[in-house]
Amino acid sequence: MKSAAATHSVIEALTHQHPNADTELHYRNAFELLVATMLSAQSTDAGVNKVTPSLLAKFPDARALAVAPAAEVEALIHATGFFRQKAKSLTGMSRALVERHGGEVPRTMEALVKLPGVGRKTANVVLGHALGVPGLPVDRHVLRVSHRLGIADSDDPERVEQQLTGALPPGLWTRASDTLILHGRRVCKPEPLCEECAVTDACEFYVEASREGKPDPPPSAGTKRRKPAGASPRKKALARRRR
Numbered sequence: 001m002k003s004a005a006a007t008h009s010v011i012e013a014l015t016h017q018h019p020n021a022d023t024e025l026h027y028r029n030a031f032e033l034l035v036a037t038m039l040s041a042q043s044t045d046a047g048v049n050k051v052t053p054s055l056l057a058k059f060p061d062a063r064a065l066a067v068a069p070a071a072e073v074e075a076l077i078h079a080t081g082f083f084r085q086k087a088k089s090l091t092g093m094s095r096a097l098v099e100r101h102g103g104e105v106p107r108t109m110e111a112l113v114k115l116p117g118v119g120r121k122t123a124n125v126v127l128g129h130a131l132g133v134p135g136l137p138v139d140r141h142v143l144r145v146s147h148r149l150g151i152a153d154s155d156d157p158e159r160v161e162q163q164l165t166g167a168l169p170p171g172l173w174t175r176a177s178d179t180l181i182l183h184g185r186r187v188c189k190p191e192p193l194c195e196e197c198a199v200t201d202a203c204e205f206y207v208e209a210s211r212e213g214k215p216d217p218p219p220s221a222g223t224k225r226r227k228p229a230g231a232s233p234r235k236k237a238l239a240r241r242r243r
């Protein structure tokens, strides 16, 4: 696995490739981002952004959502999938905010993960984006890209969070996560578009796949064995050498 300095350098290069990386969820305060992030499980951010305006117009804060009728919440969030469980989590989370935190979103990981339906990833999204507390959310994109780059080596999101936060300064955590997520969505997809990537030289997956005589790229932890799409890395490496 890469050193902290090399990890920092790779993240810096990717932030140049994706200078505007940020959460794509729409929100105006920590409560709205908490709701949106909970709804984003098994859904797209664009899909969540379509339902949150009407949900939050009707139930704008924890006190309102805590006593919302389940059927009404379910109808409003139906399009995001798993709507019954999500409605239950949203009202449970809101009740806990009212009972334990005066209706406000707490500013610590410890308190956030005690709310119904809130895990570390959701807590880190809210801490980092809405509360100004450094947090590094690890989702499937962060796992895939960080494994391929060689800046993390575990299938456990919490362990990967520890590895990345251990290598990067706190002020970079949230941006690093946003950047890895955007890179995973646009470039380092399950079938990666390596020809569009700014960090091929630092990528273990790419370098391995480019080695002459090696039949296939190595499997990346938590990632199916796949070859980069387009011209193969080996062919591109050979072409580079010929130039």
Ligand code: SF4
Binding pocket: 145, 148, 149, 187, 188, 189, 192, 193, 194, 197, 198, 199, 200, 203, 204, 205, 206, 228
């Ligand atoms: S070189 Fe390819 S596999 Fe490596 S990070 Fe870039 S897109 Fe992903």
